[in-house]
Amino acid sequence: MLCYTSLDILDIQWIWQFFSSGHTNNWAVLVCTSRFWFNYRHVANTLSVYRSVKRLGIPDSHIVLMLADDMACNHRNPKPATVFSHKNMELNVYGDDVEVDYRGYEVTVENFLRVLTGRLPPSTPRSKRLLSDDRSNILIYLTGHGGNGFLKFQDSEEISNVELADAFEQMWQKRRYNELLFIIDTCQGASMYERFYSPNIMALASSQVGEDSLSHQPDLAIGVHLMDRYTFYMLEFLEDIHPASKTNMNDLFKVCPKSQCVSTPGHRTDLFLRDPGSVLITDFFGSVRKVELTMDAINLTDPIKQMEEDPVNGEEQKEVYSYADQLPVSEIIHQKPKQKDWHPPDGFILGLWTLILLVFFKTYGIKHLKHIF
């Protein structure tokens, strides 16, 4: 409980900033959707973001990493057990503590949506679940081959922007996120965030509709392109971020201008309630425990009073939320009791028989009536 006391204006601002973001934990869902050796760069993209996110403090237990193919152990890799993101092999993003949660053929549209919405079978291990709550900031990063309105998974299926938007709406309704940052690095990536309609989502894409995202550099020793341009420059940008940096989202929007990326990166902030300038990079990419040391004493002289209203500070509970019952099992399983006794037929059947009899007697004459009765 926080209360208004006789504090300085500066102290008040500093206190506002301390609790400005409203989240208590960070999650990351990093997905690479393409397989085959010539899509090496997509795996390298995802692993680069994984590396940055881990370096800034999000632990493996809060990261769901989905890689559709294994490049490090591919038969064609001349440097086995490595995935490089810079040419001349400066940076091995595969490292020695990579924890892949969904691997190979497990990366499907169904699994991805189940991870987001939480509808997983009870046997799913914890490392494969997104156990976020309404105070979680989630970073979602997708990369692969895409088109206008869809993203290709595994060479055989696609996820559409409508499905993704609906999944995020489900997440919002189930209170599975506080704020969501969605980054996509594919061709025509901006089409994937066009359909979002849930609040508190900020989206970035590497190219607009009608543009292709290009790859960055080939490595001649390995024989493939190592990274995509947008993620390469984003990785360079993120390498300068440390857990205490105050860089905000406006700087991330400026990453990879058209001169470097050839495509035009786009972003969408209209669904986001806060001003992007006040959103720190570490709100999404890092897991920052807010600790402030102070040498001054804060004089709390007045007794603690109940706060009337405080729209920004979400720590007070206005009303108790409860989860909507998604699957009212008891109602479904409940069946009508079987009627074991005979009951007279419906009026309709009765009327129909009457009609049939009348027609019969009309046709064949009333004189047959006496044979029956």
Add this chain to the structure above:
Amino acid sequence: MGLLSDPNRRRALISMLTRLNAPICVVCYFAGVAWFMGLAFEPFTLRTYMSENAMGSTMVEERFPAGERALATGREFAAHKKKVGGMPVDWLVKNMQDRGLEVFTQSFSRTLPFPDENKERYIVKGTNVYGILRAPRAPRTEALVLSAPCSPGDNNNQAVGLLLGLAQYFRNQIYWAKDIIFLVNEHDLIGMQAWLEGYHHTNTTGMSWSPLQGRGGSIQAALSLELSSDVITSLDLVLEGLNGQLPNLDLANLFYAFCQKIGVLCTIQGKLQRNDWDSVSGYNHAVQTMMLMVMKQASGRPWGDHGLFLRYHIEAATIKGVNSFRQYKTDATTIGRLLEGMYRKLNNLLERLHQSYFFYLMPSLSHFVSIGYYMPAFGLLAVILLLRALDLWVQLNTPPSTTEDGVADIDQVRHTLLSVLTPLVISHLTGVALYALPIRFQETAVEHFPVSETEAVVLTAIAIYTAGLALPHNTHRYYIVSTVPDVRGWRVLKLVAVLYLAVLLGCTALINFSLGFILALTLVPLAAFVTPHVPKVLSAFILVILSPACTLLFSVFFFQELQDMPVSFQDGWLLYLSVISQGILDHSLYGSLVYPLIALLVYPCWLLFWNILFWK
């Protein structure tokens, strides 16, 4: 009413058809020939491009260092080959084992139906040696093949040396996802046929071979190397295979891309590329290159050791090193790097090459014409036959001038049909004789005439071919005499013959466009104009000139002309005889279909037209 169901309109259409038939046929013929010649004109062709995504561009780093050592190995191989007097099997086995391959041998033997005078062999016995480089981490499901032939004399020693050098280099790399099979085959095509049959457990040609002890999975691509000099000035790519089959165009694209990257001069059909397509000489050059490819494809023989792989749906090409009088020479290390680059790219394949074209013509190494563009040339020629058939059908269906009653009509029809059957059966029997008798009666011929077996076979074939010309005068005795003179009989025969020719040429053109087109060029005008009423002597002469045998004779001279090696008439005639004997041998050794096609189907068809000319 509709166009065809309205009797007035139908009559008008039919009358237009009969009136304009000959002019339309002539126009179509020249349009077909013009379309074909226009295919080599550069604005009508497309630049080659890599269609397979998995192969990507040429971004690999080639690091093969050991060209000189490869040449030294080649010299050792030459010495051992001379010492043994054939294939130095033990030396090869030991050498391959030292380089870390799994080595196996296969022995084979075959008695040719008659001696082969070009290569001077009759009873062939040999051994193939091959070593398998297992992929370090991959399952043994797919393989690539690199082969070099063991040729007598001083040929292809450097090829075997380079093969062994590459084997050693490849063995030290860990990025192979497919097994690589290094094959040295003896007696070039015969050895290759034995190896392929053993690998795929088929036995289509009656060769006897020992089963293969080691195997590597299904073969995705194969390259055959022919290198007979220490330095080269250019690399030639040979694509044409058995029965005119071609490998996927992506293989040629890959070769061309690497030639450009490494800076080696590359040719196709032995001809360099030129940039001046708008000048007459530039266009001539492109036409010559394309005609060479058409001739080679039409002959139906494999023009390199790779030609036999294509039948098993394995994309294969032969790379020949050419050393001519040019200043800039390329050494063996560069050739090794080119092959290394190609194999690294083929290693990246996930499926067989299938994205690019299987049917194409190449007027130069960087331009191609796909089947959609060259088929209309043949279609225009086939339309002539259909128009002629329609015309004959119309003539047959117009009521005859004299009135007949129903019985005589039916009789006449039956007699006509029977009289058509006779020439058909006799022509085909002659064809069967042309196919089977030359080989069967070679001993009898050798007893009675002072010729060798090969000459006996070829001359018997020519004799039977010429004997067929005498047939119409003899078969008339077997016609069923009809009470009414059947003036329509030859029309029915011609209708049947024209449709038969159309179907035959259509099917041939689908499989081997060049063969179908060349046959169509000569047979279609023949089929169109021949009737019993044209002047006999002149038409007989023209018919013989346009017959398949003379077409082959002219093609031999034309082919030599295209290669800038024109021959005199005597040499040309001897070359022609050897071409016929090679055709018969190819059929029995490798299953080439050109000789049976000509003997059993095209020749009887031509005989039918000969019959029509001499119809009484």
